Every structure is written in structure tokens, then in C-alpha cells.
Amino acid sequence: MTKTRHYEGNPQKNSSALGATLAYLGVNGLLALLHGSQGCSSFIRLQLSRHYKEPIPLNSTALLEDSVIFGGWEHLKKGIAVAADKYKPQIIGVMSTGLTETFGDDMVSALSSLRSERPDLNDLPVVLASTPDYIGSMQEGYQRTVEALITTLAGHPTKRFEQDYSEEVPSIALLPGCHLTPGDVDELKEIVMEFGFRPITIPDLSISLDGHAELEAAPVVQGGTLLEDFQRLAKSKACLSFGLSMKDAGEIVKQTYEIPHFNFPSLTGLEVTDTFVLTLAKISGKPIPAKLLRQRSRLLDTLADFHDQLGGLKIAIALEMDLMYSLASCLVEVGADLSVALAASQAGIHKLSLPIPIEVGDLETLEERAGQSTLIIANSNGRQAAGLLKIPHLRAGLPVFDRVGYPQKCWISYEGTQQFLFDTLNAVG
Amino acid sequence: MFTNLTKLDLKDKQCMSDAGAPKLCMKALPGEGAERSCAYDGARVVLMPITDVAHLVHGPIACAGNSWDNRGARSSGSQLYRRGLTTDIMENDVIYGGEIKLKESILEIAARHEPKAIFVYATCVSSLIGDDVDKVCREAEAELTIPVIAVNCPGFLGDKNIGNRIAGEVLFERVIGTGDGPDEKIPLSINLIGEYNIAGDLWGVIPDLKNLGITLQTAITGDAKFDDLRSAHRASLNVLICSKSLTNLVRKMEICYGIPFIEGSFYGIHDTSETLIHIAKALNDLDLLERTLVYVQKREDETRKTIAGYRKLLENKQAILFTGGVKTWSMVSTLAELGINILAGGTQNSTPEDFHRMKELMDPSAQIIEDTSSAGFLKIIAEKKPDLIVAGGKTKYLAHKTRTPFLDINHGRKLPYAGYQGMVTFAETLTRTVLSPVWGLLKQEFPPKEGEQDD
Numbered sequence: 018m019t020k021t022r023h024y025e026g027n028p029q030k031n032s033s034a035l036g037a038t039l040a041y042l043g044v045n046g047l048l049a050l051l052h053g054s055q056g057c058s059s060f061i062r063l064q065l066s067r068h069y070k071e072p073i074p075l076n077s078t079a080l081l082e083d084s085v086i087f088g089g090w091e092h093l094k095k096g097i098a099v100a101a102d103k104y105k106p107q108i109i110g111v112m113s114t115g116l117t118e119t120f121g122d123d124m125v126s127a128l129s130s131l132r133s134e135r136p137d138l139n140d141l142p143v144v145l146a147s148t149p150d151y152i153g154s155m156q157e158g159y160q161r162t163v164e165a166l167i168t169t170l171a172g173h174p175t176k177r178f179e180q181d182y183s184e185e186v187p188s189i190a191l192l193p194g195c196h197l198t199p200g201d202v203d204e205l206k207e208i209v210m211e212f213g214f215r216p217i218t219i220p221d222l223s224i225s226l227d228g229h230a231e232l233e234a235a236p237v238v239q240g241g242t243l244l245e246d247f248q249r250l251a252k253s254k255a256c257l258s259f260g261l262s263m264k265d266a267g268e269i270v271k272q273t274y275e276i277p278h279f280n281f282p283s284l285t286g287l288e289v290t291d292t293f294v295l296t297l298a299k300i301s302g303k304p305i306p307a308k309l310l311r312q313r314s315r316l317l318d319t320l321a322d323f324h325d326q327l328g329g330l331k332i333a334i335a336l337e338m339d340l341m342y343s344l345a346s347c348l349v350e351v352g353a354d355l356s357v358a359l360a361a362s363q364a365g366i367h368k369l370s371l372p373i374p375i376e377v378g379d380l381e382t383l384e385e386r387a388g389q390s391t392l393i394i395a396n397s398n399g400r401q402a403a404g405l406l407k408i409p410h411l412r413a414g415l416p417v418f419d420r421v422g423y424p425q426k427c428w429i430s431y432e433g434t435q436q437f438l439f440d441t442l443n444a445v446g
Numbered sequence: 447m448f449t450n451l452t453k454l455d456l457k458d459k460q461c462m463s464d465a466g467a468p469k470l471c472m473k474a475l476p477g478e479g480a481e482r483s484c485a486y487d488g489a490r491v492v493l494m495p496i497t498d499v500a501h502l503v504h505g506p507i508a509c510a511g512n513s514w515d516n517r518g519a520r521s522s523g524s525q526l527y528r529r530g531l532t533t534d535i536m537e538n539d540v541i542y543g544g545e546i547k548l549k550e551s552i553l554e555i556a557a558r559h560e561p562k563a564i565f566v567y568a569t570c571v572s573s574l575i576g577d578d579v580d581k582v583c584r585e586a587e588a589e590l591t592i593p594v595i596a597v598n599c600p601g602f603l604g605d606k607n608i609g610n611r612i613a614g615e616v617l618f619e620r621v622i623g624t625g626d627g628p629d630e631k632i633p634l635s636i637n638l639i640g641e642y643n644i645a646g647d648l649w650g651v652i653p654d655l656k657n658l659g660i661t662l663q664t665a666i667t668g669d670a671k672f673d674d675l676r677s678a679h680r681a682s683l684n685v686l687i688c689s690k691s692l693t694n695l696v697r698k699m700e701i702c703y704g705i706p707f708i709e710g711s712f713y714g715i716h717d718t719s720e721t722l723i724h725i726a727k728a729l730n731d732l733d734l735l736e737r738t739l740v741y742v743q744k745r746e747d748e749t750r751k752t753i754a755g756y757r758k759l760l761e762n763k764q765a766i767l768f769t770g771g772v773k774t775w776s777m778v779s780t781l782a783e784l785g786i787n788i789l790a791g792g793t794q795n796s797t798p799e800d801f802h803r804m805k806e807l808m809d810p811s812a813q814i815i816e817d818t819s820s821a822g823f824l825k826i827i828a829e830k831k832p833d834l835i836v837a838g839g840k841t842k843y844l845a846h847k848t849r850t851p852f853l854d855i856n857h858g859r860k861l862p863y864a865g866y867q868g869m870v871t872f873a874e875t876l877t878r879t880v881l882s883p884v885w886g887l888l889k890q891e892f893p894p895k896e897g898e899q900d901d
């Protein structure tokens with residue numbers, strides 16, 4: 018469909034630098050440094066913090082007028098050095114912004130120039146992710162950053178200890194996309210552990226942004242993937258990536274370490290979970306745990322009990338692509354109709370399909386098109402459209418700030434799918 | 447038209463050497479983690495509460511997408527101001543320029559949303575690629591019947607304070623005094639400058655003004671309608687609420703329209719009364735002054751009576767205060783009213799005057815928070831072990847990890863704290879926070895240490 022208007026009204030899109038921040042927040046001991054003006058980092062902190070109800074450590078190179086004239090190259094060097102000296106992080110994760118990408122700061126040369134001036138920083142891993150705000154959305158920023166994390170850190174020699182992980186417990190690499198909540202990632206890890214694997218999760222929001230009470234006042238990430246975990250990737254039995262946006266990252270792992278890679282565009286729904294569980298059974302050579310079969314059986318019963326209500330739903334959905342596809346395809350699987358499906362950005366919209374065309378659109382488009390629907394699924398900002406149209410609104414995605422507990426929600430696997438269907442039906446009332 | 451920064455009365459300020467003083471003329475260092483914001487943010491804070499206009503952000507998604515509809519400024523009428531509108535600059539616009547897209551957007555928004563005016567915000571990227579926002583606005587305005595107002599506030603110009611001032615300039619140049627209506631002064635009328643109706647703060651003050659016979663011409667810009675703002679020059683007095691961020695505006699209004707200004711605050715009983723009395727004095731009406739003196743005494747007595755129970759519960763509690771702007775000093779006396787002692791205080795985004803005023807009001811033994819980053823703030827909490835923390839929302843979730851009662855007094859809050867009524871709400875909320883049973887649960891050792899199980 019051709020775009021009929023030039024502005025974005027009530028955007029559902031978050032910036033790619035926000036996605037980068039999210040990915041960095043799942044890596045332990047990392048200091049996230051945004052190369053841009055102070056507002057960029059301030060807005061990201063605020064947006065993530067009202068979603069997760071957590072403090073968001075995010076530093077910035079604080080660019081001002083003079084750096085716009087002379088370039089921010091020196092500022093970036095200084096920012097890395099100051100952050101390294103002041104906060105002593107294990108890793109520094111840098112992401113660029115529209116501002117710095119427009120004047121074309123070369124982050125790679127800035128880093129190598131800094132390293133030659135400060136050889137003492139040679140051992141400090143620095144990840145560089147290019148995330149201009151004018152390209153893509155949260156999902157793309159997250160994707161680029163996960164790829165940068167893997168390529169930079171997996172090859173980084175661990176200086177401190179070459180710990181030899183005894184491999185009586187085989188490990189498996191998990192690459193969750195940004196559509197999965199800390200609660201989802203938690204469940205993902207549980208499931209692979211049921212099959213006897215030790216999960217290496219990159220990034221691991223389930224132990225950093227899960228909202229737990231023990232946390233120090235620190236400008237670096239606490240919890241999340243350990244630096245050592247990146248080196249352990251080589252010994253993983255397989256790599257599983259979740260969300261189409263994570264496929265490329267999974268392919269990098271596959272090619273680097275010559276291990277099999279499986280991508281799961283969605284884990285919400287019966288058949289997609291079946292595929293996932295069967296894959297795990299095959300890789301592990303173990304039978305499907307009774308617990309999972311029991312959960313599957315409960316889901317089947319739920320489908321039977323509520324098939325009529327589910328079949329009567331007419332859903333208008335607007336989310337970042339991976340999450341939109343996951344939730345929408347699950348609802349289609351159980352007989353619901355879709356009235357409009359709007360992705361936040363172009364990424365992946367031609368690779369996945371739903372019974373209706375997937376379009377890129379904002380929440381003003383949703384408002385114009387959702388009139389005949391029985392339910393709106395969108396982030397909290399969809400409240401204006403839902404309010405005007407007087408249609409129930411199930412919160413999903415990011416930000417969700419006016420309903421409690423979203424980051425802890427689990428909508429994947431058999432049990433999570435059941436919960437998602439319950440939440441959907443309860444939202445309709 | 448790029449705002450000349452020297453005009454904004456920033457560069458003539460002396461740097462303050464006091465530890466913990468707001469670093470007005472000091473640049474934030476890259477990597478130091480100052481957690482401040484940008485000029486665009488400052489401009490939107492001032493202008494975006496104007497309710498019946500469209501606010502169009504000419505920038506990539508990071509500027510509007512991460513921030514629209516995220517402040518608690520409330521409206522009694524139009525909800526148009528809450529709509530997130532942006533040109534969403536994409537890669538092709540960076541290459542080919544975004545002026546055409548901007549103009550089309552303005553025209554489309556005018557047709558779709560029928561705003562009273564459109565404010566167009568320039569951002570870092572739009573400025574860098576050389577889009578002439580002023581020109582585009584002029585062109586679009588020529589095709590429309592409403593004002594299209596450029597706000598040149600790219601983030602890289604500086605921090606929030608600069609953005610506030612730019613917004614003040616825009617209001618003065620393009621809004622105030624531009625209406626078709628009469629120009630003569632309205633007797634006993636005021637503008638409340640820097641009052642953004644966060645959580646409905648303004649509505650807690652209006653009844654008292656009404657009871658005294660004072661007309662509120664408009665707030666700048668809480669719950670403001672564009673036409674009322676255009677007639678803001680008809681007020682007899684400007685009352686500057688949010689300290690100095692809009693001083694340039696009131697100074698210019700004084701010179702151009704002969705409107706004197708005073709400063710005030712509606713946080714806390716003492717400051718509310720003082721402000722009302724100052725307004726009455728400045729309006730130069732003896733009858734009003736007499737009425738006001740009687741009225742504030744009555745309201746003070748009523749309010750003190752209502753909060754007496756809360757005061758009893760809060761008395762001698764030890765607090766840490768960390769905020770910005772007018773709240774810096776106003777909160778000191780508000781907490782004192784409830785018998786709360788301040789162990790340490792800190793400020794961000796305040797002016798030197800605010801800072802000094804806070805310092806003077808606090809007990810000399812109170813510590814000034816020097817490191818205003820989250821880490822520094824938390825360090826003070828660990829050292830001082832306060833009974834409660836009163837601060838802005840951005841430190842809220844970190845403060846909760848210290849298992850200390852925390853009250854958010856910034857723009858993220860849900861309840862109004864201004865005026866006498868607001869004081870009651872404040873006391874009530876603070877008591878609920880401090881006395882909540884959850885803090886006790888949070889501090890319990892688990893599993894219990896050996897030997898304590900049977901206690």
C-alpha cells in the first residue's frame with residue numbers, strides 16, 4: 018500500500034538506539050554509552066524505565082553545538098575513556114544516533130585511535146553498534162546490537178581465567194528477540210533446562226530487567242549474560258534464535274562455530290511450540306518432559322472450551338514486527354479474524370505472512386482502520402485510539418506503562434500461549 | 447532564525463563554585479554520566495501543554511517516538527496536544543532533505559486535526575541536514591489560516607534550561623499579543639508562568655484565585671488554549687512559578703506590555719499564602735490585599751487542621767530531597783511544614799538563585815548532594831539512611847532498591863500537590879508512602895538467621 022500521508026501520527030515506533038540499549042541491558046558488567054546529545058539518552062531512560070519500572074543505566078557522550086561543527090569523533094574517544102576510568106566496567110557498549118551518523122563519526126577509527134593513545138584500555142572490550150534513529154525501529158536496533166555483541170565479544174580472549182567448563186552438561190545458545198519479555202526469557206531457559214541443557218542466553222534480560230529487589234547503585238548492568246558466556250558459545254550444541262530478527266545473529270553463531278542453528282519466528286501458539294519442543298527433543302535425544310505434555314494438554318482443553326469466543330474475535334493489531342507476527346499468528350491459529358495488522362517498521366514484513374496484508378503504520382492509522390474490531394492489541398500508546406473508538410485494548414509491546422506486570426508476563430510456550438489467550442479474552446470482557 | 451544564545455541571558459552568568467550547585471555554564475563531560483537532557487526536551491516541556499494546537503516534531507523517531515504523551519500535563523478541553531506528531535525523518539530524508547515532507551505534513555495535520563496553530567520543532571538531525579524550518583513554516587502558513595510556528599530547538603544547543611528559554615522567546619515573538627481581540631488590561635488578572643498543570647496542579651490553585659476575585663488570564667502553559675495565550679498581554683501581573691526558566695519571557699513582557707512580574711510558588715502552605723499575598727500587593731488593590739490576608743489565614747488554619755494528623759505521623763522523620771526548578775526550595779518549606787527534617791538536598795536543572803534559596807532554607811547541618819548522578823544520589827542514601835526520599839521520578843526505581851520510602855514529585859506523578867488542597871494531598875500521599883507496611887517486609891532478613899526463628 019502506498020503511504021498516503023507524510024507525517025507519523027501517534028507513532029508506535031521506538032528508536033533503534035532504544036533497541037540497542039535494551040540489548041546492552043542484558044549483558045552483565047556492561048556500560049552502555051550513547052553517542053549523541055543528552056536528550057537522546059534521557060528519553061530512552063525515561064521510556065524504558067516507565068515500562069520496566071526499573072532504573073536504566075545509560076551514559077552519553079553529551080554532544081553539544083561545538084561537536085556538531087567539529088564532529089564528535091574526539092568526544093567519543095573521551096567518552097569511552099572517561100566512562101572506563103570512572104566506572105571501571107567490564108565491557109563498554111556504544112550505540113550511535115541520528116546526530117552522529119548524520120555528521121558521519123567513524124566509531125571504529127575513534128576506538129582504534131583511543132587504543133593507540135591508551136594501551137591500558139586494550140583489554141577492555143568495546144562493542145560498537147550503528148543505530149541511527151532514522152533507520153528502522155527498536156527491533157532493528159536490538160538486532161544490530163546483538164550481532165555486534167556476538168561478533169565483538171565471542172572472539173575476545175578472556176584474560177582473567179581460561180575456565181574450562183566441564184561439559185557433562187551440554188550448553189545451548191539462546192538468542193531471544195526484543196519481542197520477548199524477561200518473563201518469556203525465563204520460561205525459555207526453564208524449558209531448555211528441562212531437556213538437560215545449560216542455556217547461554219544472549220542477551221539475558223531475565224536476570225537483569227526482571228525487577229528484583231537486590232540491585233546496587235551502579236552505572237553498569239547487573240545481571241545478564243556473562244562475558245565468559247560469549248566464549249562458551251563455541252562449545253554449544255546448537256543455537257536457537259527467536260524472532261525472525263534474530264535469524265542473522267543465529268547464522269553468525271552457526272558459521273563461526275559450526276553448530277546447527279534453528280530460528281523460531283514465533284513461540285506463541287500451539288504448532289510453533291510443538292516445533293520448538295520437537296527440535297529440543299531431537300537435539301537432546303531426550304523424550305519430551307511430562308510437564309510440557311501436561312501443559313500442552315491444558316492448552317488443548319482451553320482451545321476447546323473457548324473456541325467460540327476466540328473465533329468471534331476481530332483483532333486490530335499494531336506492534337513491532339516480531340511480536341505482531343507472534344501474537345497475530347497465534348490468534349489466527351485459534352480461529353480469530355484480523356482486521357488490520359500494522360508493523361512498526363519495514364523489517365521482515367515481506368518474509369512473514371498473515372491472512373491479511375501486513376502494513377507499516379502508526380497508531381493514527383490504527384485509529385482510522387480499527388473501527389469494526391472487537392479488540393486492539395498495541396502498546397500503551399494505543400490508548401488514545403482505543404479510547405476514541407471505545408474498543409477494548411490489550412497492552413503488549415513497549416512501552417506498557419498503564420498496566421502492571423507486563424515485563425513479568427509470559428506469553429510463550431504452551432502455558433504462556435494459554436495465558437495469552439486468557440488475557441485476550443479477559444480484555445474483551 | 448536560530449536563537450542567539452547570548453540573547454538568552456545565559457552567558458553573562460558567573461559560574462558557581464559551590465559544590466553541588468547547578469552547572470549552568472559548565473558543559474557535561476562525555477562519559478561522566480550526568481543524566482541531563484537536551485534543548486528540544488526543554489522546549490517541549492514549556493510548549494507541549496498548550497492543548498488545542500498540534501505539536502509537530504521535525505526529526506527522526508528518537509525525538510518524538512520515545513517521548514510523546516509522556517508528561518502528566520492535563521487538559522480540561524482539547525486532547526490534541528497529547529497526539530504524537532512527527533515527520534519521522536528517514537534515511538532518504540537525511541540524503542535529500544526533509545523540507546517537502548515537512549510542508550506536506552503541516553498541511554495534512556492542519557486538515558486532519560484542525561488545530562488552532564501548529565508548533566514545529568526543529569531537532570538535531572533536521573538542523574544538521576540544513577532544513578530551513580522557518581521558511582517551510584512561513585510557506586505553509588501562507589497556505590493556511592492558522593499560525594505555523596517554528597521552534598528552533600535542536601538538542602545539541604544545550605540542556606533543558608536553554609530549551610525552556612527558546613520556548614519563552616517563541617511565545618513572546620509569535621504568540622502573545624497576536625490575537626484579534628482587544629488589548630486593554632483586564633483588572634485583577636494574572637498569568638501563571640511556568641505552571642504546566644502537572645497532574646492537575648493548576649486546578650488546585652484556581653479555586654483560591656476565584657474566591658479572591660483574581661482572574662487567571664492563562665497559565666503558561668498548563669491547560670492553556672492558544673487564544674488565551676495570544677491575549678496573555680492583557681493580564682495585569684505575571685507570576686513566575688517555575689523559577690527562572692522563563693525569566694526572559696516575563697522581562698520582555700514587562701518592557702513591551704508594561705506587565706510587572708513577581709515570583710512565587712504554590713507548593714506548601716507557607717509558599718502558597720505568601721504567593722497569594724504578593725499577588726494581591728503587586729496588583730495594588732488594597733481591598734484585595736485585605737481580603738487575601740483574611741483568606742489565607744483562614745485557609746492556612748483549615749489546612750493545618752486537616753494535616754495535623756499527618757504531621758503527627760511524619761514529625762521528625764529524616765528526608766533526602768532531590769529535585770529541580772522551583773521545587774528545589776519550595777519543597778524544603780513544604781517538608782518543614784510537616785515536621786520533616788532534611789538530611790541532604792540536591793538539585794538539577796535549577797538556577798543559582800534557586801540553589802541558594804534552597805541552601806538558605808535548609809538546616810546548616812544538611813548536606814548538599816554534590817554528585818548529582820544516580821550513583822551519587824544512591825551513595826548519599828546509603829550513607830544517610832533517610833526515612834524517606836522526595837525526588838523526581840527518574841531516581842524512583844533505583845531508590846526503591848534501597849528499600850526506602852520514596853515520593854515522586856516530578857512530572858510523572860498522578861496526584862496534584864499545588865495549593866492548599868495539594869498540600870493535603872501531599873501530606874496524605876507522603877504518609878501513605880512512609881507508613882506503608884511494605885518497607886518493613888522489604889527489610890526482613892530471609893531466610894532468618896539461625897536462632898532468630900523462634901523470636
